[in-house]
Amino acid sequence: MKPPRFDYVDPKTVGEAVGLLKQHESEAKLLAGGQSLMPLLNMRLARPGVLIDLGKVTALDYIREANAPSTGLRTGPSTGLRTGMLAIGAMTTKRTVEDSALIKSRQPLLHAATLLVGHAQIRNRGTVGGSMAQADPAAEYPAIAVALDATLQVAGPNGERTIKASDFFVSYLTTALDSTEMVTEVHFPLLGNSTGWSIAEVTRRHGDFAMTGVALTVTLESGGHCSGTRIVLFGVGATPVRATAAEQVVNGQKPTDKLFEQAAGKVNADITEPLSDVHASAEYRRHLAQVLTRRALAEAVARAGGKGAN
Numbered sequence: 001m002k003p004p005r006f007d008y009v010d011p012k013t014v015g016e017a018v019g020l021l022k023q024h025e026s027e028a029k030l031l032a033g034g035q036s037l038m039p040l041l042n043m044r045l046a047r048p049g050v051l052i053d054l055g056k057v058t059a060l061d062y063i064r065e066a067n068a069p070s071t072g073l074r075t076g077p078s079t080g081l082r083t084g085m086l087a088i089g090a091m092t093t094k095r096t097v098e099d100s101a102l103i104k105s106r107q108p109l110l111h112a113a114t115l116l117v118g119h120a121q122i123r124n125r126g127t128v129g130g131s132m133a134q135a136d137p138a139a140e141y142p143a144i145a146v147a148l149d150a151t152l153q154v155a156g157p158n159g160e161r162t163i164k165a166s167d168f169f170v171s172y173l174t175t176a177l178d179s180t181e182m183v184t185e186v187h188f189p190l191l192g193n194s195t196g197w198s199i200a201e202v203t204r205r206h207g208d209f210a211m212t213g214v215a216l217t218v219t220l221e222s223g224g225h226c227s228g229t230r231i232v233l234f235g236v237g238a239t240p241v242r243a244t245a246a247e248q249v250v251n252g253q254k255p256t257d258k259l260f261e262q263a264a265g266k267v268n269a270d271i272t273e274p275l276s277d278v279h280a281s282a283e284y285r286r287h288l289a290q291v292l293t294r295r296a297l298a299e300a301v302a303r304a305g306g307k308g309a310n
Contacts, residue, residue: 003038006049006051008050009052012057018155021179021182024050025180030182031054032126032127033125036136054182063096063103065087065102086190088128088185091128093123093128094127097111097128106190107191109199110188113215119207133175135168137235137239140199144199146165147216147232150188151186152168152185153183155184156181163176166242169239171239192219194221194304196302198215199296200213200214200295210234211288212233213233213235214231214232214292217230218300218301219304226254227252230242231267231293236274236285245267246264246293248266255297255301260298264290267289
């Protein structure tokens with residue numbers, strides 16, 4: 001199929017892009033890598049009057065270690081900075097993330113998640129900001145953002161603000177962005193030496209969206225107890241799902257196979273509206289969530305320096 005008619009503009013700066021969004025508001029759609037939007041246009045599931053191509057906004061293509069602004073509205077220079085972050089521009093491609101030595105060494109969970117995204121051709125074009133703004137509940141990047149307690153910097157007519165990932169994803173393909181705002185940067189906190197991580201998913205074929213997946217981090221304290229556990233499920237609901245009931249089972253306890261099994265048994269408490277479609281039933285997704293959580297916890301603890309469960 002062919003897309004419906006639309007006007008096309010290609011701004012060169014964030015300010016120009018925001019101005020166009022304000023001018024056209026609900027009639028406009030931003031085009032980043034196009035790996036999600038173009039199929040929607042061709043199937044006529046999206047019908048924007050104006051397409052704003054961000055391909056020439058090269059200032060949003062970077063990866064650097066930096067401070068990140070605390071959550072809140074900003075209209076001037078950054079204040080209240082938090083240290084220990086990786087700042088990634090919204091137009092940075094997933095291929096760039098995949099090939100980045102800084103990402104590999106400083107944020108291995110993000111690197112591992114990137115390798116699970118589609119195929120090489122998809123990663124060549126798909127962008128970090130585009131994946132966040134698309135907010136597909138089966139995608140890896142939104143889940144990683146929640147698991148790592150990332151923040152997203154957005155720009156609009158009233159200035160800039162940062163939004164916690166846990167507040168950014170509102171519902172299926174829906175975010176906290178206003179119609180005149182755009183994502184400009186994503187801040188991923190760095191993991192400590194005693195924090196382990198894991199990401200696991202089940203797909204029908206390599207490169208498909210996950211039927212169910214889990215991304216998590218866990219810290220091992222000096223006494224061997226787990227703390228700061230963050231377990232996020234994806235592909236099971238309208239947004240990434242934080243499995244807080246399972247986290248509470250793990251925190252404060254020494255890691256064992258029995259503990260992982262108990263925690264996995266609690267993940268369904270937070271899957272309140274499980275997806276059910278032609279790819280997998282709700283019951284099967286719940287089962288996968290438990291299996292993947294148990295395995296991921298064991299892998300994360302091992303990466304954190306644990307001696308293995310017993």
